[in-house]
Amino acid sequence: MYPLTDEALARDGKVLILAMDHGLEHGPTDFEAVPETLDPETVFEAATHDAVTAMAVQKGVAETYYPSYEDDVNLLAKLNGTSNLWMGEPYSPQNWSVEYAAEIGADAVGYTVYPGSNREPEMFEEFRDAQESARDHDLPVVMWSYARGQGLKNDTKDEVIAYASRIGLELGADVAKVKYPGSKEGMEWAVDAAGDTKVVMSGGSKVDDYQFLESVEAVIDAGGAGLAVGRNVWQRENPERILDALEKVIFEEQSAEDALSEVES
Ligand code: FBP
Numbered sequence: 306m307y308p309l310t311d312e313a314l315a316r317d318g319k320v321l322i323l324a325m326d327h328g329l330e331h332g333p334t335d336f337e338a339v340p341e342t343l344d345p346e347t348v349f350e351a352a353t354h355d356a357v358t359a360m361a362v363q364k365g366v367a368e369t370y371y372p373s374y375e376d377d378v379n380l381l382a383k384l385n386g387t388s389n390l391w392m393g394e395p396y397s398p399q400n401w402s403v404e405y406a407a408e409i410g411a412d413a414v415g416y417t418v419y420p421g422s423n424r425e426p427e428m429f430e431e432f433r434d435a436q437e438s439a440r441d442h443d444l445p446v447v448m449w450s451y452a453r454g455q456g457l458k459n460d461t462k463d464e465v466i467a468y469a470s471r472i473g474l475e476l477g478a479d480v481a482k483v484k485y486p487g488s489k490e491g492m493e494w495a496v497d498a499a500g501d502t503k504v505v506m507s508g509g510s511k512v513d514d515y516q517f518l519e520s521v522e523a524v525i526d527a528g529g530a531g532l533a534v535g536r537n538v539w540q541r542e543n544p545e546r547i548l549d550a551l552e553k554v555i556f557e558e559q560s561a562e563d564a565l566s567e568v569e570s
Pocket of ligand 1: 324
């Protein structure tokens with residue numbers, strides 16, 4: 306396990322990853338809420354906020370835009386990813402190698418697995434290769450652990466989320482990124498199940514400030530390390546304001562209410 310005290314992915318053991326791989330995963334419609342975000346530089350600018358410990362992007366975006374931000378932003382190379390146009394069984398092909406990510410300046414790598422998919426065995430094997438190669442390059446590994454597949458009726462049930470975070474530990478991830486199970490108790494189970502693997506919540510689609518910050522507060526109270534978030538930051542007209550509030554909730558352990566009233570004053 307990679308010691309996640311500081312630097313690459315964490316600050317004081319806490320994590321705030323700004324994810325922007327949505328152009329691949331969801332398509333450009335995700336950028337319609339704030340049209341300027343279609344330009345990756347807009348989101349890289351947001352990632353220069355002190356609260357952001359790393360930014361997750363795909364290869365093409367990293368190659369083109371990261372050189373201008375390498376002094377201010379830590380790069381989390383999201384190695385695999387699939388488009389929304391793919392209608393088959395959940396599967397996420399690897400789009401760049403760990404070696405190439407390291408060459409571009411990655412500080413960490415990220416990898417999606419879909420436990421429960423009929424293609425789970427393939428994905429586990431591919432994750433194995435990426436994880437071992439990341440170890441060779443001394444890069445921490447974040448697993449996007451999203452249980453998904455024909456047999457799964459509810460992918461945010463407590464036991465499914467705890468299983469997903471545990472799979473992060475079992476397969477050697479340093480951080481497991483899981484969906485929010487809907488309660489602090491559910492998240493506690495996920496954190497306990499993951500042992501020394503840190504658990505972060507996946508942001509999800511945009512909700513109002515209080516609802517979003519309240520879920521982040523519950524994750525921190527449950528012992529989670531923080532958050533990996535996209536839409537709930539850059540689909541806001543003022544991403545800096547919500548990042549200010551997230552800094553207070555994640556790193557200063559303030560309540561959602563206090564953090565919001567401070568950023569409003
Ligand atoms: P959000 O905070 O916008 O949900 O982003 C987190 C993330 O994991 C992204 O990295 C990824 O593009 C997206 O969610 C995938 O979401 P889903 O698979 O649920 O469509």
